Amino acid sequence: MDKAPSYHHGDLRAALLREADALLRQDGINGLSLRKLAERTGVSRMAPYHHFQDKNALLCALATEGFHELEALVDLAQLDEGQDLTQGLRGFVHGYLRFATDHPERYELMFGRPLWKAGAPTDALRETAFAAFRRYAERLGGIIQRANLPEGARPLRLAQASWATLHGLCKLLNDGIYVDRADMEEVSEEAVRLMVAVLR
Amino acid sequence: MDKAPSYHHGDLRAALLREADALLRQDGINGLSLRKLAERTGVSRMAPYHHFQDKNALLCALATEGFHELEALVDLAQLDEGQDLTQGLRGFVHGYLRFATDHPERYELMFGRPLWKAGAPTDALRETAFAAFRRYAERLGGIIQRANLPEGARPLRLAQASWATLHGLCKLLNDGIYVDRADMEEVSEEAVRLMVAVLR
DNA sequence: GCCGCTATCTTGACACTGTCAAGACTGGAG
DNA sequence: CTCCAGTCTTGACAGTGTCAAGATAGCGGC
Numbered sequence: 001m002d003k004a005p006s007y008h009h010g011d012l013r014a015a016l017l018r019e020a021d022a023l024l025r026q027d028g029i030n031g032l033s034l035r036k037l038a039e040r041t042g043v044s045r046m047a048p049y050h051h052f053q054d055k056n057a058l059l060c061a062l063a064t065e066g067f068h069e070l071e072a073l074v075d076l077a078q079l080d081e082g083q084d085l086t087q088g089l090r091g092f093v094h095g096y097l098r099f100a101t102d103h104p105e106r107y108e109l110m111f112g113r114p115l116w117k118a119g120a121p122t123d124a125l126r127e128t129a130f131a132a133f134r135r136y137a138e139r140l141g142g143i144i145q146r147a148n149l150p151e152g153a154r155p156l157r158l159a160q161a162s163w164a165t166l167h168g169l170c171k172l173l174n175d176g177i178y179v180d181r182a183d184m185e186e187v188s189e190e191a192v193r194l195m196v197a198v199l200r
Numbered sequence: 201m202d203k204a205p206s207y208h209h210g211d212l213r214a215a216l217l218r219e220a221d222a223l224l225r226q227d228g229i230n231g232l233s234l235r236k237l238a239e240r241t242g243v244s245r246m247a248p249y250h251h252f253q254d255k256n257a258l259l260c261a262l263a264t265e266g267f268h269e270l271e272a273l274v275d276l277a278q279l280d281e282g283q284d285l286t287q288g289l290r291g292f293v294h295g296y297l298r299f300a301t302d303h304p305e306r307y308e309l310m311f312g313r314p315l316w317k318a319g320a321p322t323d324a325l326r327e328t329a330f331a332a333f334r335r336y337a338e339r340l341g342g343i344i345q346r347a348n349l350p351e352g353a354r355p356l357r358l359a360q361a362s363w364a365t366l367h368g369l370c371k372l373l374n375d376g377i378y379v380d381r382a383d384m385e386e387v388s389e390e391a392v393r394l395m396v397a398v399l400r
Numbered sequence: 401g402c403c404g405c406t407a408t409c410t411t412g413a414c415a416c417t418g419t420c421a422a423g424a425c426t427g428g429a430g
Numbered sequence: 431c432t433c434c435a436g437t438c439t440t441g442a443c444a445g446t447g448t449c450a451a452g453a454t455a456g457c458g459g460c
């Protein structure tokens with residue numbers, strides 16, 4: 001556990017990711033600078049570059065972890081079983097909102113423009129992120145099929161539209177734009193109604 | 201039109217906003233630096249500070265213009281008259297998506313975290329942004345009332361949820377996350393279905 | 401045990417950013 | 431004409447990501 005501070009750190013990369021997460025929580029995504037991170041980890045400013053190609057690569061790695069959690073969250077949601085549809089959706093929606101609002105900086109990193117538009121996202125990030133979505137779409141497809149609704153290519157579209165609702169809600173909430181944290185409960189319920197309504 | 205380049209520019213501020221918009225389009229929100237802007241406008245780097253307190257203030261001013269356009273767009277939408285509901289909503293949704301995807305950088309600026317969370321938004325920005333939303337909520341309230349649905353505090357919640365859907369869709373589209381530009385037509389139609397379904 | 405190779409870490413330097421401080425100009429009011 | 435307040439400028443500083451080149455150390459082969 002306690003390490004004599006030798007020239008070779010031994011387990012940088014992991015330490016970097018850990019400290020980066022803490023720094024993210026503390027200073028936000030804009031406050032996360034490689035130099036601060038290096039200093040905090042007790043290493044010189046260029047050391048991280050031996051474990052990550054870029055600042056972008058480091059952020060992508062961090063975001064990828066987040067998407068793994070998100071995927072687990074989708075798996076946990078009781079969307080498929082004979083369970084009540086509204087109840088299942090409500091659970092997922094609440095879980096998603098909670099995930100996003102508990103760690104806003106992390107969520108912003110995962111879905112933020114800096115990674116996806118400005119810096120090119122890593123292949124690993126792309127894959128992990130889309131895996132979570134694909135899983136969600138499959139679940140929704142199962143529901144549609146079981147309720148034998150007019151299917152078509154609809155499951156995908158519905159998954160996109162409903163995820164957009166969730167995502168937009170989280171963004172508005174986290175940035176404090178049109179919906180207040182105090183409204184969270186009621187608005188999320190309205191979102192559930194939206195999704196359920198279209199599923200009948 | 202042609203100005204002898206005198207010591208006093210005469211109409212900076214306006215020129216700054218104009219050039220800033222162009223620079224935004226060209227280099228994206230991250231590429232918009234005050235120094236580049238100043239040089240492009242043909243003025244020294246500190247000149248903008250006599251017309252805007254901050255970089256933040258300048259960006260807020262730019263975003264405010266955007267929200268004025270958005271408000272006009274809400275006003276244009278045929279949401280209230282006896283017109284077919286689906287048709288009216290579809291028009292608004294398409295208009296909104298078009299607004300966001302035609303000028304992604306501008307949209308990102310308007311609703312982005314840098315202004316709303318990191319830097320404190322100007323009072324003017326706050327006001328303009330919320331005015332647009334309020335107008336939208338009123339329209340929706342009118343629809344609900346005319347169709348005498350169970351009202352309650354629902355208009356506001358519905359406005360929040362549906363705006364979130366739109367917003368999330370635009371974000372996903374512009375950042376290229378779960379929904380591709382090629383899917384735009386179909387997904388937006390699904391969004392319309394979402395909103396209409398919950399209005400019955 | 402020793403040599404050398406390679407992964408790892410370091411310091412120096414550069415171009416870039418936003419902004420504080422202090423000076424230079426100038427158009428208009430008195 | 432004078433002076434002043436509004437406008438613009440240059441100098442400086444701390445902070446950023448990252449290229450280049452040097453320092454260190456652990457590990458396999460002899």
